[in-house]
Amino acid sequence: MRRPAPDRGRTLLGPALQLIHTGQAPTRSALTGALDVTRATAGAVTGELEALGLITVDSRPAGGGRGRPSHRLALAEDGPVVIAAQIHADGVSVSLAALGGQLLEPLHLPLPAATDPVRLLRAVAEAGAGLARGSRRRCLGIGLALPNPVTEPDGTALAALHFGWPSGTPVADLFAEEIRKADLGPKARTAFPSAIANDANLAALAEHRHGAGRGSRHLLLVTSGHRGVGGALVIDGRLHTGSAGLALEVGHLTVDPQGRPCPCGNRGCLNSETDPDALFAAAALTPDPALPLFGQARELARATDPAARAAVDHVVDRLGLGLAGLANILNPDRIVLSGLHLDLLAAAPERLAAVVAERCLWGRSGRVPIVPAQVRHAGLVGAAELAWEPYLVDPQAVAEV
Ligand SMILES: [Zn+2]
Numbered sequence: 201m202r203r204p205a206p207d208r209g210r211t212l213l214g215p216a217l218q219l220i221h222t223g224q225a226p227t228r229s230a231l232t233g234a235l236d237v238t239r240a241t242a243g244a245v246t247g248e249l250e251a252l253g254l255i256t257v258d259s260r261p262a263g264g265g266r267g268r269p270s271h272r273l274a275l276a277e278d279g280p281v282v283i284a285a286q287i288h289a290d291g292v293s294v295s296l297a298a299l300g301g302q303l304l305e306p307l308h309l310p311l312p313a314a315t316d317p318v319r320l321l322r323a324v325a326e327a328g329a330g331l332a333r334g335s336r337r338r339c340l341g342i343g344l345a346l347p348n349p350v351t352e353p354d355g356t357a358l359a360a361l362h363f364g365w366p367s368g369t370p371v372a373d374l375f376a377e378e379i380r381k382a383d384l385g386p387k388a389r390t391a392f393p394s395a396i397a398n399d400a401n402l403a404a405l406a407e408h409r410h411g412a413g414r415g416s417r418h419l420l421l422v423t424s425g426h427r428g429v430g431g432a433l434v435i436d437g438r439l440h441t442g443s444a445g446l447a448l449e450v451g452h453l454t455v456d457p458q459g460r461p462c463p464c465g466n467r468g469c470l471n472s473e474t475d476p477d478a479l480f481a482a483a484a485l486t487p488d489p490a491l492p493l494f495g496q497a498r499e500l501a502r503a504t505d506p507a508a509r510a511a512v513d514h515v516v517d518r519l520g521l522g523l524a525g526l527a528n529i530l531n532p533d534r535i536v537l538s539g540l541h542l543d544l545l546a547a548a549p550e551r552l553a554a555v556v557a558e559r560c561l562w563g564r565s566g567r568v569p570i571v572p573a574q575v576r577h578a579g580l581v582g583a584a585e586l587a588w589e590p591y592l593v594d595p596q597a598v599a600e601v
Pocket residue numbers: 451452462463464465466469471472
């Protein structure tokens with residue numbers, strides 16, 4: 201008979217909460233199997249998570265199916281929350297977020313008039329604090345997604361071109377300072393952790409845990425939002441961020457040496473060949489400057505007239521070259537596309553798969569599934585994952601002040 205070691209229960213709390221958080225353990229028997237423990241151990245672990253106010257255990261056995269009935273596990277409806285925030289090129293989003301990848305009424309705000317680092321981060325901190333004060337649920341931390349590379353472990357922003365922030369701006373420290381000054385209300389955790397990360401990395405984490413990347417072991421995400429192209433890799437559930445947080449800057453992979461100029465100084469980067477501007481250029485059209493560029497590009501990708509189709513094919517071919525290069529280097533078992541790339545995939549799935557397969561000549565790389573992203577507001581959901589991270593590692597931290 202297996203006997204848990206004295207602290208085995210505590211070390212299992214994090215893995216158990218992660219399984220319930222990601223929907224992989226809806227019952228206690230599923231949890232028992234996934235953790236490979238005895239029923240008694242699983243019972244002790246779920247009892248502890250329930251006592252921490254994180255889950256509920258419904259002791260009425262789940263009906264139906266064959267085999268022994270099992271207790272149902274659910275995330276506590278009145279459990280704690282975190283604040284998720286995202287700075288986009290054209291606005292700020294904030295939301296409270298429960299476990300389970302669930303955003304509670306996200307707010308989308310215009311950018312404040314001043315976008316220098318301190319004032320923009322203060323606006324984010326104050327918007328998030330307002331949500332925490334207005335909630336009856338205890339708030340445990342905040343995560344922020346940024347549209348630029350973020351170094352690890354010091355948390356500085358590099359190439360923050362959207363706002364002209366100096367490279368090396370210490371965003372993590374500045375944001376922590378603004379959070380310290382913000383009025384989070386009496387129910388917030390006193391030592392209130394804050395964390396920041398790149399938005400594509402966080403979107404990949406969100407897709408892996410709650411969306412199109414579920415169950416994959418080597419997940420590559422490639423995305424194009426407002427301008428430029430981002431990417432991220434999740435290996436066995438963990439983001440691969442490289443030695444200093446800067447891995448997977450896939451945007452500057454060359455896909456056409458004679459192509460369009462890129463802000464990095466080179467020509468024909470994936471970044472400048474497959475983003476909304478590139479699609480308009482391929483169609484020889486000019487977007488309406490009074491309307492958001494991203495929405496117009498999505499519409500163009502869905503258009504069925506011959507000129508639009510030709511432009512989509514041109515950009516899809518370049519995207520395929522980039523994905524093939526990445527697949528050959530990284531050998532992912534799934535590629536998730538989001539932003540404009542999701543629309544390009546929808547417009548020409550066979551063409552894209554063919555370009556990738558043609559250049560991936562061995563193994564299964566050429567047949568790697570290329571699928572559309574599923575998580576709505578994935579950057580924001582990923583920012584919530586970032587805020588939850590300390591508690592997913594050690595759920596007992598919830599009980600600390
Ligand atoms: Zn470039």
